[in-house]
Amino acid sequence: MQSTKHLLSDLICGEQSYQYYDLQKLGDERLAQLPKSLKILLENQLRHFDGKTINADIIVAFSRWLDNASGGDDLNFSPARVLMQDFTGVPAIVDLAAMRDAVAKCGGDVSAINPQIPVHLVIDHSVTVDQYGSPQAFGENVAKEMERNEERYRFLKWGQSAFRNFNVVPPGTGICHQVNLEYLAQVVWVSEDGTMAYPDTVLGTDSHTPMVNGLGVLGWGVGGIEAEAALLGQPYSMMLPDVVGFELSGKLSEGVTATDLVLSVVEILRREGVVGKFVEFFGDGLAELSVADRATIANMAPEYGATCGYFPVDEATLAYLKLTGRTEQTIALTEQYCKAQGLWRNPGDYPVFSHSVTLNLDTVEPSLAGPSRPQDRVAVSDLGNAMRDYLADSERDLNETADIEDMKLKLHHGDVVIAAITSCTNTSNPDVMIAAGLVARKARERGLRVKPWVKTSLAPGSKVVSKYLADSGLQDDLNSLGFDLVGYGCTTCIGNSGPLREPIAKAIDSKNMVVSALLSGNRNFDGRIHPQVKASWLASPPLVVAYALAGTTLRNLQDEAIATDSKGVEVFLKDLWPSTAEIHEIRKIVSGAMYRDAYQDVYLGTEEWQAIEVEKSDTYPWQVDSSYIRCPSFFDKPQLAGEEFPVLRSARILGVFGDFITTDHISPAGKIATDSPAGHYLQSIGIAPSDFNSYGSRRGNHEVMSRGTFANTRLNNKLVDREGGYTLAPDGETVLPIFKAAVKYLEIEKPLVIIAGKQYGTGSSRDWAAKGTLLLGVKAVIAESFERIHRSNLVGMGVMPVEFDKEIPREMLDLQGDEQVDIIPCEEQLSPKQTVRIVLSRSDGSRHEVLGRLRIDTQEELGYFRHGGILQYVLSQLNN
Known part of the structure; x- marks a missing residue:
């Protein structure tokens, strides 16, 4: 097949006429049995068919998929x-x-x-x-x-x-x-x-x-x-x-x-x-x-x-x-x-x-998830027990308290210090947002108040939410409990939860209290929501309101009272929870006009946005003193594409990590600590700690981001007995921040590797987790398995992802930090998914060898890797 033009059909819709690539014209009736998501991919192949990068073989691949009900063929996808x-x-x-x-x-x-x-x-x-x-x-x-x-x-x-x-x-x-x-x-x-x-x-x-x-x-x-x-x-x-x-x-x-x-x-x-x-x-x-x-x-x-x-x-x-x-x-x-x-x-x-x-x-039953992973679901009735188990694992005494200065209150383990209605996951759903408003309304009617140690916030994902909450009067009810509008954005879900009130923060630090956050978001990884909050729980918006009223995660809200009302009567969750009929009655006010009005001037912005003036130019006028936007160094040294496997020899180990290391662990988005390499750098160029902003906001500055790589305060590197972004220096004894150790390795021109467990790179599609890894001098990441996006990002930056063929042997984990690693191919020609030998040499002269698999999965990715990354590949194509 040289062309797919013969597969075009006409479609008349109203007064408009369109053409489309008609899957039925392929003449294979079995293709009707494809999952609908694969039909979309198949149409994409027909429309972008060129006989070269996409040829008739890919059409056959979809039929073959039906034979085996599994994939594996290379595919080039072009989004709209x-x-x-x-x-x-x-x-x-x-x-x-x-x-x-x-x-x-x-x-x-x-x-x-x-x-x-x-x-x-x-x-x-x-x-x-x-x-x-x-x-x-x-x-x-x-x-x-x-x-x-x-x-x-x-x-x-x-x-x-x-x-x-x-x-x-x-x-x-x-x-x-x-x-x-x-x-x-x-x-x-x-x-x-x-x-x-x-x-x-x-x-x-x-x-x-x-x-x-x-x-x-x-x-x-x-x-x-x-x-x-x-x-x-x-x-x-x-x-x-x-x-x-x-x-x-x-x-x-x-x-x-x-x-x-x-x-x-x-x-x-x-x-x-x-x-x-x-x-x-x-x-x-x-x-x-x-x-x-x-x-x-x-x-x-x-x-x-x-x-x-x-x-x-x-x-x-x-x-x-x-x-x-x-x-x-x-x-x-x-x-x-x-x-x-x-x-x-x-x-x-x-x-x-x-x-x-x-x-x-x-x-399905009412649930939460936590205290640090979205997949760890806990029924509402079991949350108290789950929190107690977490405290026991953390070796905390349930009876321990900390004084909250000037408030004549005590902070307990398990207390809720953040309750945030946040994230598009839930604020896009009128039913749960209205339910949160109704819980607030019923609580207000009973004279309930949010506990004074709880930081409350409401951050919808669009202005439409504010419109129907205001028109229904539910925003007034939410305001009465402290859930006032704080902004339209991700806020707490991305870690922009802001500071806790000073007395609360001091109380937490005074006794290293294990406190909780409740958020209607999608992520609750270690150290993500707030550096002082160790337990974070995902929940629906109405449950966020309920736990703000209860003030603790140690209570079973299915059976125990949330609080006592103004008349001294116990109030239970069932007393506040709205019926489906109540929710649907209010939902009737949500209309198309609300959405049209909200998006009518979507690109206009506020007066402050409109007041920002820029000089038009084809190339950007970089400011050498900028602390936010710096020209990156990725394109300084073009790499010649090679066909042979880039054998890695005598690499040192920068970090050994366990399972489910997230991109938050690798490249945090939240607070920049004053006493950190990134904090020191910002202060050295005249930025006060109060103006640090966040790692996420400074992703246009590679100087900050390279220093922030592996800087998460909850990171655990098995090479050192210290929590946070630390590792061993080249001498194998001195403990340094990972960035400082990496600089010393770069000075002696020693390549580096990372060794990790299962699902390395879980979480956000954070390209700086790969960019920062590259800038630290890491040439390969060896893991039991990779999360999809981060594996692709590593390849896209020219960092080699390698998977152990089997679970990491115990001998590979018993590392002292002075070992050297070789990655040697079983065949010299560089090819997708090829088998490699991973050789570990110890200071006592012993060697340990296991097999691994190169996780460069497609020929297209191989082209990117050969050029040192996907952007270098694009530049080379433009220059040819």
């Missing part, structure tokens, strides 16, 4: 668009600006470095909960955000003027995934000239991009460097995935929320093992879930480990498009195209899956 948030978007645009500089130095056309497809960057990660519990909190937090981040925002405004197809949604608008769901996503995309219809697909620089899967849009999170390549016109290299079917039946019981459901899904699928796989939901139970419910489940795909969690298009999709104010043409085209293309979900659909799991919605 790219979505970014500012923490990952700023460094991505910094890279593009640096690439323009590199092209200019070679005398090339800098306009070649420009997005080839639409890119939307939503500024949502920078607002911090400095102020809370007052009507002034929102304004004061926004003002502080603009003050801290003006330089970053000026840079993004420059990018908006310098690059075509690059759109910035200003701060104070919402969270990127909620904005994507409510406004940007189209389900069926239309070409720029209006003639071609095809599925809306998206790659995002945030791991929670799959949230839009709830609307029937296929998309997933990638690293910033992969997104940069995609927007520059390079296909995303992947393997045709296994697809796990998740069958839903039954109906959620009264009082059970979508949050409770997703925590059950996360628990099931983590146990099932779906890393690197697609999950596609099917079954009659889908008819009982709204798109908002589905989006909650899809949002947490990274938490259950899947590439995406896809929900096919059906009547619920059309209802959501109507609810959110999409045009009649958009709604009609979605229905007609999806039915014609076989993407529409019909009752009884049961595609071929690699394998399937089932869940009866009737069995």
Whole structure:
């Protein structure tokens, strides 16, 4: 087959005529049995068919997939668009600006470095909960955000003027995934000239991009460097995935929320093992879930480990498009195209899956997850026992207390010090937000108050939430308990929880108290939410309010009273919990007009945003004294592509880590400690600790980020007996911060390796976790297994990911820190997934050898690695 033009069909929708690549014209009736997510990938291959990078072999691969119900073939995927948030978007645009500089130095056309497809960057990660519990909190937090981040925002405004197809949604608008769901996503995309219809697909620089899967849009999170390549016109290299079917039946019981459901899904699928796989939901139970419910489940795909969690298009999709104010043409085209293309979900659909799991919605119960992993679900009735067990494991005395100065109160282990209604996971769902408001209303009527040691906050993912909460009067009820609006952004979920009140912070530190945070987010990894909070629990918004009232996680709220009301009567959770009928009655006020009004001027921004002035130029005028935006060093030394395996010899070990090391551990996003390499650097250039901002906000400065790599205060390096980002110096004895040790290794030109356990790189699609690793001089990461995005990021930066063939032998873990590591191929030619020998040489002369597997998975990735990274590869293509 030389072309796919013969597969085009016509589609008439209203007065518009479109063409589309018709899967039925392939003539293989079995393809109708493909999971709908794979049909979208197949259409993508037909539309981008060129006979070279995509040829007839890939079409055969989809038929072969049906034979084995499993993937493995190389695939080049080209998304319709790219979505970014500012923490990952700023460094991505910094890279593009640096690439323009590199092209200019070679005398090339800098306009070649420009997005080839639409890119939307939503500024949502920078607002911090400095102020809370007052009507002034929102304004004061926004003002502080603009003050801290003006330089970053000026840079993004420059990018908006310098690059075509690059759109910035200003701060104070919402969270990127909620904005994507409510406004940007189209389900069926239309070409720029209006003639071609095809599925809306998206790659995002945030791991929670799959949230839009709830609307029937296929998309997933990638690293910033992969997104940069995609927007520059390079296909995303992947393997045709296994697809796990998740069958839903039954109906959620009264009082059970979508949050409770997703925590059950996360628990099931983590146990099932779906890393690197697609999950596609099917079954009659889908008819009982709204798109908002589905989006909650899809949002947490990274938490259950899947590439995406896809929900096919059906009547619920059309209802959501109507609810959110999409045009009649958009709604009609979605229905007609999806039915014609076989993407529409019909009752009884049961595609071929690699394998399937089932869940009866009737069995789901009110739940939380924690204290540090989203997959560790705990029933509300068991939280008290789970917290007691955690305290016992931490060797804490339950009766120990700490005095809270000037408040005549005592702080107990297990007390809730942060209660945050936050994150697009839940604030995109009107049902749970209204439920939170109703819990607040009933509590207010009974005269209840939030405990004085609890820091409360409300940070919706869009202004629509504020509109329906205000119109229903529920915002007044939330305000009465301290859940005033603090900003439109990720806040606590990303670690921007802000400082605790000084008396509370001092009480925690005085006795090293183990206190809790409750948040309606998707992540609760060690050290993420707040450096002084050791136990973090994910929960639905109404449960966040309930635990703020209780003030402790040591109580069983299913059976024990939350508090005593103004009349001395005990109040239980059942007294405050709203019925489904109550929720639905208020939900009637949510309308398409609310969404249209909220997004009418989505790119306009506040007066402060509009006042930021930038000078238009094709290349960025770098400021040598900038502490936020610096030209990175990645393109200083072009690497010649080689065919032979880059044998690594006599490498030293920078760190030995256990299982589930997250990208938060590798590259934290939150607070920069004063007494840390990054803190010392900022002070050396005149930045006061009060102006440090966060690691996430300084991702445009490689000097900060390299110093912040492996700087998490909860990191445990097995080479040293000290918590935090420490390791051994080259002498094998001195304990130093990891950055300082890495500098000493660089000075003596010693290559470095990391050794880790299972699922290394779990969590956010944080490209700086790979960039920082590279800048520290690490040439290879050897792990039992990798999380999908971080493995790709390592390859994209030219760092070699290697997996042990089996579990790490005990001898490989019994390390002293002075060992040397060789990585030697079993065949000299560099090839995907080849077997390698990992040789460990000890100071006593003994050697230990095991086999490993190179986790460069595709030929396309091999090309990136040979050039030293994906961006260097793109530059080489432009220069040829």
